[in-house]
Amino acid sequence: MTESTPVIEMQHIIKKFGDFAANDDINLQVQQGEIHALLGENGAGKSTLMNILTGLLQPTSGEILINGKKVTVDSPSKSDALGIGMVHQHFMLIDAFTVTENIMLGSEITKGLTLDTKTAAQKIKQLSEQYGLQVDPYAKISDISVGQQQRVEILKTLYRGADILIFDEPTAVLTPQEIDELITIFHNLAKEGKSIILITHKLDEIRAAADTVTVIRAGKSIETFPVAGVSSQELADLMVGREVHFKTVKDTAEVGKTILKIDKIEVQNARGVAAVKDFSLDVQAGEIIGIAGIDGNGQTELIQGITGLTKVQSGAVLLHGKDMTNKTPRQITETGVGHIPEDRLRFGMEVDMTLSENLALQTYYKTPLSKAGVLQPAEMDNLAQKLVKEFDVRSAGIQVTAGSMSGGNQQKAVIARELNRDNDLIIAAQPTRGLDVGAVEYIHQRLIAQRNAGKAVLVVSFELDEILNLSDRIAVINAGQIVGIVNAKDTNKQELGLLMTGMSLTDARAALKETVNAS
Amino acid sequence: MTTQKNSLSIALFSVLFGLIIGAVIMLVFGYNPIAGYMALLGSAFGSMQDVGGVLTQMTPLILTALGFTVAQTAGFFNIGLSGQALAGWVGAIWYSLSFPNMPAYLMIPSALIIGAGLGALAGAIPGWLRAQFGASEVIVTIMMNYILLFLGNNILQNTMSKGIKESAETTKQVGANASLQMKWLTDLTQGSSISAGIFISLMMIVVVWFIMTKTTLGFEIRAVGLNPDAAKYAGMSAKRNAVVAMAISGGLAGLAGTIEGLGNYLNFFTQNGSPSIGFDGMAVALLGGGSYLGILGAAVILSVLKIGGLGMPMSSGVPFELVDIVTASIIFFVGASYLIKLMQARIKAMDEKAAQTTKAKKQVAIGSANDSNQKDGE
Numbered sequence: 091m092t093e094s095t096p097v098i099e100m101q102h103i104i105k106k107f108g109d110f111a112a113n114d115d116i117n118l119q120v121q122q123g124e125i126h127a128l129l130g131e132n133g134a135g136k137s138t139l140m141n142i143l144t145g146l147l148q149p150t151s152g153e154i155l156i157n158g159k160k161v162t163v164d165s166p167s168k169s170d171a172l173g174i175g176m177v178h179q180h181f182m183l184i185d186a187f188t189v190t191e192n193i194m195l196g197s198e199i200t201k202g203l204t205l206d207t208k209t210a211a212q213k214i215k216q217l218s219e220q221y222g223l224q225v226d227p228y229a230k231i232s233d234i235s236v237g238q239q240q241r242v243e244i245l246k247t248l249y250r251g252a253d254i255l256i257f258d259e260p261t262a263v264l265t266p267q268e269i270d271e272l273i274t275i276f277h278n279l280a281k282e283g284k285s286i287i288l289i290t291h292k293l294d295e296i297r298a299a300a301d302t303v304t305v306i307r308a309g310k311s312i313e314t315f316p317v318a319g320v321s322s323q324e325l326a327d328l329m330v331g332r333e334v335h336f337k338t339v340k341d342t343a344e345v346g347k348t349i350l351k352i353d354k355i356e357v358q359n360a361r362g363v364a365a366v367k368d369f370s371l372d373v374q375a376g377e378i379i380g381i382a383g384i385d386g387n388g389q390t391e392l393i394q395g396i397t398g399l400t401k402v403q404s405g406a407v408l409l410h411g412k413d414m415t416n417k418t419p420r421q422i423t424e425t426g427v428g429h430i431p432e433d434r435l436r437f438g439m440e441v442d443m444t445l446s447e448n449l450a451l452q453t454y455y456k457t458p459l460s461k462a463g464v465l466q467p468a469e470m471d472n473l474a475q476k477l478v479k480e481f482d483v484r485s486a487g488i489q490v491t492a493g494s495m496s497g498g499n500q501q502k503a504v505i506a507r508e509l510n511r512d513n514d515l516i517i518a519a520q521p522t523r524g525l526d527v528g529a530v531e532y533i534h535q536r537l538i539a540q541r542n543a544g545k546a547v548l549v550v551s552f553e554l555d556e557i558l559n560l561s562d563r564i565a566v567i568n569a570g571q572i573v574g575i576v577n578a579k580d581t582n583k584q585e586l587g588l589l590m591t592g593m594s595l596t597d598a599r600a601a602l603k604e605t606v607n608a609s
Numbered sequence: 610m611t612t613q614k615n616s617l618s619i620a621l622f623s624v625l626f627g628l629i630i631g632a633v634i635m636l637v638f639g640y641n642p643i644a645g646y647m648a649l650l651g652s653a654f655g656s657m658q659d660v661g662g663v664l665t666q667m668t669p670l671i672l673t674a675l676g677f678t679v680a681q682t683a684g685f686f687n688i689g690l691s692g693q694a695l696a697g698w699v700g701a702i703w704y705s706l707s708f709p710n711m712p713a714y715l716m717i718p719s720a721l722i723i724g725a726g727l728g729a730l731a732g733a734i735p736g737w738l739r740a741q742f743g744a745s746e747v748i749v750t751i752m753m754n755y756i757l758l759f760l761g762n763n764i765l766q767n768t769m770s771k772g773i774k775e776s777a778e779t780t781k782q783v784g785a786n787a788s789l790q791m792k793w794l795t796d797l798t799q800g801s802s803i804s805a806g807i808f809i810s811l812m813m814i815v816v817v818w819f820i821m822t823k824t825t826l827g828f829e830i831r832a833v834g835l836n837p838d839a840a841k842y843a844g845m846s847a848k849r850n851a852v853v854a855m856a857i858s859g860g861l862a863g864l865a866g867t868i869e870g871l872g873n874y875l876n877f878f879t880q881n882g883s884p885s886i887g888f889d890g891m892a893v894a895l896l897g898g899g900s901y902l903g904i905l906g907a908a909v910i911l912s913v914l915k916i917g918g919l920g921m922p923m924s925s926g927v928p929f930e931l932v933d934i935v936t937a938s939i940i941f942f943v944g945a946s947y948l949i950k951l952m953q954a955r956i957k958a959m960d961e962k963a964a965q966t967t968k969a970k971k972q973v974a975i976g977s978a979n980d981s982n983q984k985d986g987e
Contacts (some may be wrong), residue, residue, distance in 0.1 A: 399841060420844025429842070437842040442835045451832070451843040460825045 095158040097122045097254060097285045098143070103152035105138050110486065112138040113149070114309035120254070125276055125286045127296040127317070129329050130306035131526040132498035133484070136289050139306070140256055143287075144176050145169040175247025176256040181239050185232040189225055190214055193246045210249075217248050222278045237268035244275065248284075255279065256287045261295055262524055265385075273299045291329070291526035293322040307331050330528040336559075340538045343562040346375030348411075349515050349546035350396070355405030355415075357388070357395035357570075364403070365391035366570040373515065378537065378547040380561030380578070382554060382586050388570035389550045390432060393519050397429050398422045399437075409515065423452060428508035432519035432550070434497075438504040441493030445485055446474040448492045449507050481506035482532070498529040505533060509540060516540050519550040534560055554583050568592040616898025618953070619946045623896065624910060627939035631931055645927040652920020653913045659920070661798025664807050665873055666912035669694065669865035671810040673890020674897060674904045675817045676732075676861035681894070682821060683854030684834035685736065689750025690862040691887025692757035693731040695880065697724035697863030698870040699761040702780055702877040705787035706773040713786045720787055721809075721867055728863015729856040731757060736855025740848035746855070754883045762879050778879040789872035804872030811905075813861065818901040820857075830854045862887065892940050911936060 098120040105113040113135045120126045130136045141147040143154065145163040154161055156172050163169050183192050190211045199206040211227040218225055223241045231239060240260065247255055261269045276286055276299050288300055296303055297317060304314040305328045312328060326334040350373040359365040366388040373379050383389055394400035396407055398419040406415045409425045423429070431437035439448045450459050450470045458469045474488040483502045485495045492500060501521070508516065518537060522530040537560060541547050551557050557564055561578045566589040574595035576585070588598035632642035653659055673690045680687035687693075701724035705716060735749040766777060775781050789804035821827035832840040833850040841847050865886055870877060893911055897903030918932025942949065 397842075418844065418846070419842060423844055431842060436836070436838050438839065440832050440836050440839050443832065447828070451839070454828055455825045463825050465823055465825060465828060 094121065096120055096155075097124075097157060098287075099153075099155040099158075100139070100143065101153045101155070103139060103142060103154075104150045105135075105142060105147060106150045111309050113142070113152075116152075116306065116309070116311040117314075118304055118311065119314070120285050120287060121302075122253075122285055123280050123283050124302060125280050125288060125300045127288045127290060127300035127303040128306060129291060129293075129296060129303050129325060131291065131329060131528050132524075133496035134306045134329075135309040136306055137258070140176070140258065140287070140289060143169065144174060144256065170250055170252075173251060173253040174256065175250060175252030175254065177240065177243045177247060177258065177260060179259045179262055181243055183231045183239055183242060186230065188228050188230055189234070189242050189245075190227045192231060192242055193227075193249050197250060214245055214249065217245055221248065221282060222275060235268075237264055237271065240264070240268075240272070241275070244279075253283070254285045254287065256289070258289045259291075259524070260288070261290070261292060269295065293325045293527070296325065297322065305329055326527045329526065334527050334531055336527070336531075336555075341542070343377045343541065344544075345377045345562075346544060348372045348374050349409065350548065351406075351408040351411070352396065353406045353408065355392075355395060355407060356403040357391040357400055358403055359391050364570065366395060369405070369567075369570065369572060371565055371572065371575075373546045373548050375514065375546050376541060376544050377562040378541045378549060378560050380557035380564045381548070381550045381567055382557045382564055382590060383552070383567035384590050385552050387567050387590075389519070389567060391570070392567070393429075393432065393517060393550060396422075397427065397517065423511075426512075426514040428511060428513035428516045430501075430504055430508050430516070430518040430521050432523075434500055434504050435493075439492045439500060442491055444489050445478070445483070445492055445495065445503060446470050446488040448503060449474045449477050449488075452507060452511065477503075477506040477510055481509075481536075498525045501525060501533070502529065505536060509536060514545055516545055516547045517550075518547065520552070521549065522551075522553075522556060530556075554586055557586070558583065566590055574598075615950075616900060616903065616946075619943060619949055620896050620898055620903065620907065622949050623939045623942035623946070626942045627935045630938045631935035634931065634934060635927060640925065640927045644925045645921060645931070648921045648923075648925035648927065649914070649917035649932070651917075651924060653917035655920070656799060657797060658799040658801045659916060661794075661801025661803040662916045663909070663912045664798075665801060665803045666916055667908045668804070668806040668810045668872065669869050669886040670890050670893045670908045670912065671904060672813060672861045672865035672868070673886050674893035674908060675813060675901075676858040676865070677891050677894040678897075678899060678901075678904065679817060679821065679830070679854055679861065680732075680858035681899070682834045683830045683850060684837070685739070685746050685851070685855060685858070687732065687735075687750055687855065687858050687862075688747055688891075689731065689735060689753050689757075689859070689887070690865075690890050691883035691885070692750070692754035693728040693859040693862035694866030694869070694884055694887055695757050695761050696727040696731045696859075696866065698866035698884070699764060699877055700724055700727040700863075701787075701867040702783060702870045703764070703769060703773075705783045705871065706769075706780060709784050709786070711786055716786045717789065717871075720871060721864065724867025724870070725860045725864040728866060729860035732859015732862065733852050733856040736852045737848075739855075740851035754887075758880060758883050761877075765877060765879060775876070780876045780878070782875045783871060787871055788875060789868060790875075802873050804868065806868035806872035809864070809868060813864070814901050814905060817857075817861070826853070862890070865890070892936070895940060895943050898943075911939075 096119040098118065100116065100118040103113050103116045104111060116135065116139055118139070128136050138147065142149050143163065145166045145168050148164060154163060161172060163172065190207055193214055194205065194210045199210050214227045223245055225234065225238050225241045225245065231242065244255065260272060264272060279286060290296060300317045302314060303317050305312040307329065352369060352371045355366060355369050356364050357366040369392060371379070381389060391400060395402045398417055402415050406413055408414065409427065414422055414425060435441060440451065447470065450473060453459055454465065458466060459473065460466055471488060477483065478488060481502050483506060484499050492503065505521070516537065521537065522533050537547055537549065549560055558578060563575055564578055564581060564586065565575045566573045566586060568590060569592065573589045573592060576595065584602055585598050588601060589595065635642040635645050653663055673694060676690055677687055701720045704723050705720045708716065731753060735746045735753060738744040738749055739746045765780065769780065773781055789806050791805050794803050821830065829840065829845045829850050832843065832845060833847050837847045866884065869886065889911065893904055893907045896907035896911065914932050914936055918929050921927045921932065922929050
């Protein structure tokens with residue numbers, strides 16, 4: 091690596107919130123044209139560091155140098171002026187506006203009293219050609235794909251003359267193909283001399299995209315080194331600070347009686363179209379069934395139908411042989427169902443209520459948490475203390491709002507609440523989405539422990555690794571129907587991938603045999 | 610905790626700014642603001658009768674503000690407090706005039722329940738319409754204000770029997786068996802129209818606070834208001850809670866109207882528009898910043914302004930409308946609390962900067978002193 095002046099140098103950054111140091115002496119150096127990954131667990135301090143760089147937060151102490159010159163970044167507009175642009179995980183775009191209008195927003199070119207959209211569109215076109223960011227400048231945001239929306243966000247920063255681009259978990263919302271395209275875009279940008287900071291905890295992506303990685307753990311920068319030749323295992327161990335097991339060891343399943351029986355159900359989505367059709371599946375005590383499929387193939391509607399959040403149009407859902415079709419969510423939970431919802435912020439918790447209240451969200455109306463309709467805060471706190479300890483939920487106390495906690499700890503709290511009730515059926519939708527390897531490992535262990543304790547577990551995930559790692563049996567869903575049910579130990583990613591596209595099991599096996607023979 | 614402290618400072622800033630704006634306007638129109646405000650305070654606290662007037666003014670405002678807050682907690686914007694109050698007022702007067710011989714210990718509790726019940730019904734309807742059909746409660750409650758206003762007038766003019774009416778436009782006064790006025794209070798306040806209603810209002814602050822923060826019902830209403838999806842997931846019925854919260858909200862407004870009827874006016878008369886206690890209650894709730902103690906404080910402030918303002922023209926010549934400007938400005942500033950927060954942040958930042966520069970200067974001074982010491986040592 092050339093020893094030229096780094097584009098960004100953050101020296102001894104300390105940021106304290108009260109007594110808590112979110113950043114505790116972090117050093118970061120990014121060279122021109124470098125793709126620099128920032129790797130760390132949830133709550134390690136990556137976002138705080140980037141908020142300092144983009145002017146949203148002020149460091150308690152420490153210095154920031156841009157191109158060797160000391161600067162103070164005390165507002166987001168200052169950060170803009172210094173050529174720092176951020177692509178957020180959640181896009182900040184106006185759906186009803188066109189690509190050009192969104193990009194211009196805040197730095198409009200005007201012609202007299204009217205907007206000069208034409209000149210802006212031309213500039214956008216030129217930028218998109220230069221960096222390989224294909225997008226129609228006149229398309230409406232609501233009409234383009236998530237991957238294209240992300241390109242609009244990237245163009246927005248380039249349009250404002252950014253030389254340093256920060257990406258916060260950019261692949262969380264993308265399909266595998268879009269991820270590959272994004273990595274190509276990263277390389278194009280770097281080739282043109284832009285520097286990229288990539289915040290992520292996906293190890294494969296770091297290895298595919300980044301030149302250099304800085305590991306942050308518990309607010310401290312641990313090490314900076316070139317990515318070439320480093321294994322995912324080494325990265326994971328450094329990030330978590332101990333040895334991480336990617337594959338959770340488990341014994342063979344000892345299945346018992348059927349807990350959940352789904353019998354030919356149909357569930358409609360919000361638009362009134364059948365999203366789940368003629369779907370049948372049995373889940374037995376002591377086994378984990380994984381539902382594999384591409385996002386949007388009816389998984390959400392399936393889970394909502396089973397748990398009573400959406401109406402089941404036809405067919406039946408049986409728990410312990412009892413018909414629970416279209417019962418209320420409370421009636422279903424009380425039959426012994428724990429539900430870890432797909433969207434923890436929307437369904438799983440009340441972000442503006444305290445952690446203690448959230449841990450009581452399913453049982454607040456029962457003794458001892460309430461007596462004769464009056465809440466017993468002391469009992470709620472006792473329960474919270476117990477769960478926080480048992481499930482290692484980290485926060486600044488049980489009276490903080492759930493929204494102020496990191497994603498991983500929010501998820502642990504939801505899981506603690508749902509597993510604590512001694513349910514016979516656990517439904518876990520995307521239980522580890524957006525979590526780092528340490529938290530993933532922990533949650534997998536918990537789910538497997540439930541299975542070993544003789545519970546039935548139904549897991550929905552878009553991540554094949556997770557499905558393969560956890561499941562005893564895998565049901566592949568495509569367009570709302572089961573394409574095939576396979577034993578986890580008899581299948582592999584390639585086969586599941588083909589099934590997920592809707593190919594039948596016999597066809598998929600034949601196709602795979604052919605490729606093996608051909609090679 | 611911090612948010613409560615925050616809303617307290619917003620409220621105080623807003624009141625201060627509102628008074629300043631009033632003072633500026635008085636200056637512009639050639640009045641003496643100090644004399645104006647002194648007259649206001651004098652008219653509000655000058656005699657026990659004035660104090661009684663302030664307390665009478667506060668009584669319904671506390672209740673409508675509580676009602677607004679309950680609805681808001683559940684995620685509703687209840688603009689129909691006026692109509693719900695009117696429903697309670699008409700109903701309670703009609704009921705108590707219909708049974709002139711019922712003993713007070715039966716009449717008063719049953720009249721309060723009927724008035725509150727009618728308000729609750731008037732509140733539950735928009736709540737149910739929203740829960741069942743997604744109808745905007747804002748529009749429905751605004752429209753229901755008109756329905757209830759004209760329904761009330763129509764009942765008075767066409768339905769009530771002649772025997773209980775003074776004239777076509779006014780009912781008779783309720784008898785002693787239904788009146789909430791108490792002799793010792795009336796005597797103490799030199800004949801003001803204060804009634805036992807003030808005690809009911811103060812008690813309801815505690816009751817509503819208890820329901821909303823200490824019971825499972827309040828927990829559910831809060832959960833539904835903050836995140837209906839998560840509430841549904843946790844097995845709470847969003848529909849049931851919507852109806853219950855709006856019924857409580859309307860019930861409190863209905864109680865306010867009942868107390869206006871049985872405590873303050875003692876009759877019902879043709880209304881030209883929806884009673885102002887509904888809208889003033891919203892102002893009290895906003896100024897109170899969602900805190901139950903805040904509602905009490907805000908009700909005191911706005912009532913002092915209103916009662917004090919009535920006496921202002923006589924003693925200082927400042928027109929009564931000025932008080933409306935002050936009140937409106939206060940609410941404007943509460944609404945513009947973002948602006949105030951921004952100003953607070955600016956002031957804090959300036960303070961910090963000043964502190965840092967002085968600290969830096971001190972360090973430089975100490976540093977150079979050390980340097981010279983070292984030189985001396987050499």
